[in-house]
Amino acid sequence: MICLAYLASPPTRASACCNCGRRCVQWRPAGTSARLSGCSSAWFRAPALGAGGRWFESSHPDYLSQEVVRRKSQTACLLAARGNDDRDSAGRFKLNGQATGMPNCTNREAILGIDAAWTNAKPSGVALLKFCCGQWCCAGLAPSYNAFLALAQGQNVNWNQRPVAGAPNPAALLQAARNLLGNLNVNVVSVDMPVATDEIRRRRAADDAISQAFGQAGCGTHSPNANRPGQVGAALSQAFSESGYALATMATQAPTCLRLVEVYPHTALLALTNSTYRLPYKVSKSGRYWPNTPIQTRIANLLAVFQGILTSLNQCITRIPLVLPQTAQVRHLSQLKRYEDAIDALICCWVGVKYLSAQIIPRGDNSAAIWNPV
Numbered sequence: 001m002i003c004l005a006y007l008a009s010p011p012t013r014a015s016a017c018c019n020c021g022r023r024c025v026q027w028r029p030a031g032t033s034a035r036l037s038g039c040s041s042a043w044f045r046a047p048a049l050g051a052g053g054r055w056f057e058s059s060h061p062d063y064l065s066q067e068v069v070r071r072k073s074q075t076a077c078l079l080a081a082r083g084n085d086d087r088d089s090a091g092r093f094k095l096n097g098q099a100t101g102m103p104n105c106t107n108r109e110a111i112l113g114i115d116a117a118w119t120n121a122k123p124s125g126v127a128l129l130k131f132c133c134g135q136w137c138c139a140g141l142a143p144s145y146n147a148f149l150a151l152a153q154g155q156n157v158n159w160n161q162r163p164v165a166g167a168p169n170p171a172a173l174l175q176a177a178r179n180l181l182g183n184l185n186v187n188v189v190s191v192d193m194p195v196a197t198d199e200i201r202r203r204r205a206a207d208d209a210i211s212q213a214f215g216q217a218g219c220g221t222h223s224p225n226a227n228r229p230g231q232v233g234a235a236l237s238q239a240f241s242e243s244g245y246a247l248a249t250m251a252t253q254a255p256t257c258l259r260l261v262e263v264y265p266h267t268a269l270l271a272l273t274n275s276t277y278r279l280p281y282k283v284s285k286s287g288r289y290w291p292n293t294p295i296q297t298r299i300a301n302l303l304a305v306f307q308g309i310l311t312s313l314n315q316c317i318t319r320i321p322l323v324l325p326q327t328a329q330v331r332h333l334s335q336l337k338r339y340e341d342a343i344d345a346l347i348c349c350w351v352g353v354k355y356l357s358a359q360i361i362p363r364g365d366n367s368a369a370i371w372n373p374v
Contacts, residue, residue: 109356110139112177112186113348115265115341116168116193116236118229123163125341128177129317129349130184136353137319140180141346143338145173152176159323163338167232170239189245190261190352192344194224195237196368197247201226206364210264210372213363218278219266221370248355248362249369255356264370265347271373272350273312281305281343283336300327302336306343313346316353320346 109131117124123144130139142148144163149172151157170189177186194200194207203223211220224233237247240260248259269279280289286298293301303324314320322342330336354360354373362369 110177110181110184110186111136111349111352111356112173112189113263113345113350113352114168114173114189114191114193115344115348116191116229116233117165118193118224118232120167120232121165123165123338123341124168125338125343125345126173127342127345127349128180128186129353130181136317138317138321138346138349140177141321141342143342145169148173149176152179157321159325159338163341168236168239170236170243170245174243186245187257188255188259188261188352188355189240190263190348190355190371191236192263192265192348193233193236194229194368195233195247195260195262197237197249198367199226200224200230200233200368204364204368206262206368206370209363210267210370213372214267214270217267217270217276219264219270221264247368248371249366250362250364251366252362252369254358254360254362254371257356259355261352261355262368262370263348263351264372265344267370267372268347268351269309271354272316272347273309279305279309281309281340283333283340286333295333296327299330299333299336302333302340303327303330306336306339309343309347313343313350316350317346322346 111129113127113129115125126140126142126145126148127138128140128148129136131137140148140151142151142157143159145166145168146164147157152175174186174189178184194204196204202225203221207221207223214220229236237260241247244258245260246258248254248256248261252259266278269275269281270277273279280286281302283302286302290298290301306324310320310322310324322339324339325335351360351371351373355371360371360373362371364370
């Protein structure tokens with residue numbers, strides 16, 4: 001089988017299709033074009049070679065699709081096949097017959113990000129990333145659960161339409177993600193929602209740890225309780241656990257796959273944008289950010305901050321299908337909430353990227369942790 005690994009050892013050349021996952025007819029150096037057998041996109045460019053490493057081709061002849069598993073070791077990535085793969089008894093992939101020490105992850109790296117509302121009366125943003133051709137790209141983005149499920153069925157998102165609120169259905173969301181990924185599985189789910197392995201009645205150790213570490217940057221956390229998110233959060237984490245995604249706590253070592261990772265977008269944005277203070281991008285707080293300011297001015301200010309965040313995200317994630325409206329097109333502040341939720345979902349995904357590359361620190365205890373990029 002053709003097994004590809006990204007190594008810091010002496011190079012040979014190889015590449016793989018990031019669209020259809022089929023085996024290439026030809027192998028070409030990075031940066032050149034190659035024709036693919038049966039590929040829907042017909043042509044692609046081989047991924048660029050990373051600093052200090054090269055694409056290495058082993059002697060296995062039949063691998064048909066791509067899998068990348070990031071680790072903190074010399075071997076940074078492992079590309080493997082869908083189905084008939086080569087693993088040892090511990091589930092670790094083999095390279096030229098030798099176990100690599102890689103965890104048993106799914107066939108292609110993918111991250112589902114959810115900006116989960118604390119009540120079912122409000123919509124929740126959803127984003128999906130996939131790793132292809134050496135980079136992360138957006139495979140789906142929607143301002144609500146229903147819109148994301150419809151997107152997976154081929155219905156485009158109407159950003160001019162008010163999103164519909166509703167309760168999350170993790171099993172349906174994961175299936176929708178598989179549909180958008182070409183029947184591949186999600187490695188990590190990252191969510192902006194207080195979750196824990198036990199019942200949440202008051203502030204958790206994770207909330208206190210974040211407030212202590214980031215309070216001076218204006219990023220203290222909200223206080224969860226038995227009502228908010230209450231059963232909404234408990235049901236979400238339980239359903240993901242039943243679908244195979246256990247909650248990542250202080251006992252979890254990144255980048256363990258098949259985990260539910262809690263995210264706090266405000267602190268994540270400090271790292272993403274290299275900021276020293278909380279960004280003013282929450283629609284509901286625009287009056288606090290800019291008191292005694294006309295609504296249209298606040299709308300313009302929010303859109304400017306949104307664009308700055310998207311610019312930072314676009315440096316890490318390609319093909320983000322979010323086009324912000326012009327100020328004159330927005331009549332009410334509430335029209336911007338759908339964009340805020342989508343951006344938060346993308347931030348959750350970006351934290352998932354950092355989790356999979358082990359560039360992250362958890363804060364909390366063995367019942368709950370909030371994960372922050374470094």
